[in-house]
Every structure is written in C-alpha cells, then in structure tokens.
Amino acid sequence: MEGIGQKTEVDYIFDKTVKCDVCGREFKTKQVRTGRARFIGTDDILKPLYEGIDTCKYDIILCPHCGYAASQRNYGHLTSKQRQAIRENVEPRFKAKEEETEVYSYERAVKRCKMAMLTQMVAGGKISESAYLCLKLAWLYRGEIDEAKKYGVPGEYIQMYVRYENEYLEDAYKGFEQALATEYPPIAGMDEMTINYLLASIAVNLGKNDEAKKYGSAILTSRNASAKIKNKTRDVLEAIKKN
Ligand SMILES: [Zn+2]
Structure with missing residues (x-):
C-alpha cells in the first residue's frame, strides 16, 4: 500500500530524448532523475541501492530503431569502424520493438542489457566492459528476486532467477579476472x-572460498587499499565462515 505523498517509481524517472550515435534517429529513453532518488549504499557485489527505485533498470540506453545499446557511461563512445560494424551486424538482427510502459520491468531491463552485450560483442570492446554488463545482469536478477519475493511469485521462478544471477556472476568473475591480468x-x-x-x-x-581468500588478502595486505574497502572485504570474508 502506498501512503499519501509517498513516491512511486514513476516519480523518480523521466523521458529523455536522445539522438542515436549509430543511426542518427531520435528516440525517448527513461532515465532516473538525479538528486531525487536517495542513495543508500552498495551491496556486497557493489549493486547501487536507492530508496524507492532500482536504478539498475534504467542504466542502458537502447535505440529502438537500430538496436544500438550501451550503458550511460559508454553511450556514444564509438569509432566510425565500430558504428559501421553495429549498422551491419546489430540492426539486421534487431526486431524486438518495445511496448511503451510507464516503468521498465526487470524482463525489459534484462533485454536492454543483453542488447548492450550484443553491441559490445559486435563493436569488439574490452573484456572488462563485457564483464561489467554481466555484473549488471546479476544485479538485475537480484532485483527481480526481491520483487518476486515481495509479490509472492512461485518458488520455481525465484530459483530460476537465482540460477541466472549465478550464471552471470560466474561470467563476470571470469571476465574481471582476465581484465585484471590484461588491462x-x-x-x-x-x-x-x-x-x-x-x-x-x-x-x-x-x-x-580459496579464490575469495586470495583476492581478499591482496586487499587486506595492501597499503593502497582504503580502510573502507578493507572493512567491506572483512565483511564478505566473514560470510565464508557462516556458510
Ligand atoms: Zn539507432
């Protein structure tokens, strides 16, 4: 039940007009109003948490005309060669026209993130950027799990989302490990x-657990690590003992 004056998800977002960096056509995308949603902090896998909205659903900008998609941080940072590759390989495969809805569902947010993954693959970006998109997908499934529990969705769906979350975490793990060695x-x-x-x-x-301890001790023994990140590391390593 929403109380009087209580904000809903719609109050935190707005339609922004964007000109596509690949096809040049204009479209509207939903974005979070900065400053309106209160930042609470990050969870153990650094998912940003805000009061009243899961901002992760709104991070991907997707052109509904040609299918070019990227996170806000990377949107438009393309070479002419990458633009051409996207025009040749993404546009012909992109059919999914989105229905206009007031807010983005997790299902829709996952699809948008997967289009960003396809763009990334076609444009030949860095491993770390693909790993980050996998992490974002894991964040989205976490959000979907919370929502499913809140609305009493049957357990088999929740188990499926948990499985997807773990699959994307596994991909993110491999990608970041490789990125750490090569970037x-x-x-x-x-x-x-x-x-x-x-x-x-x-x-x-x-x-x-062994890998967790290896990366954890690299932080705990480092002079460059802040007290904040050391504390966060101790917290996650503590979870091993409880398992
Ligand atoms: Zn476009």
Missing part, C-alpha cells in the same frame, strides 16, 4: 582494489 586500471571505471574486492565478493557468492 590497466581504471578497469570498467574501477580501480585495482575495487576489482580485487569484487572478485573476492563474487567468489564468496559462488562458493569459491
């Missing part, structure tokens, strides 16, 4: 300690 920080906008933390935390979630 210079910032990696997908994160410093080296944050990537180590993420690997430790994802490893805990996947039951890879």
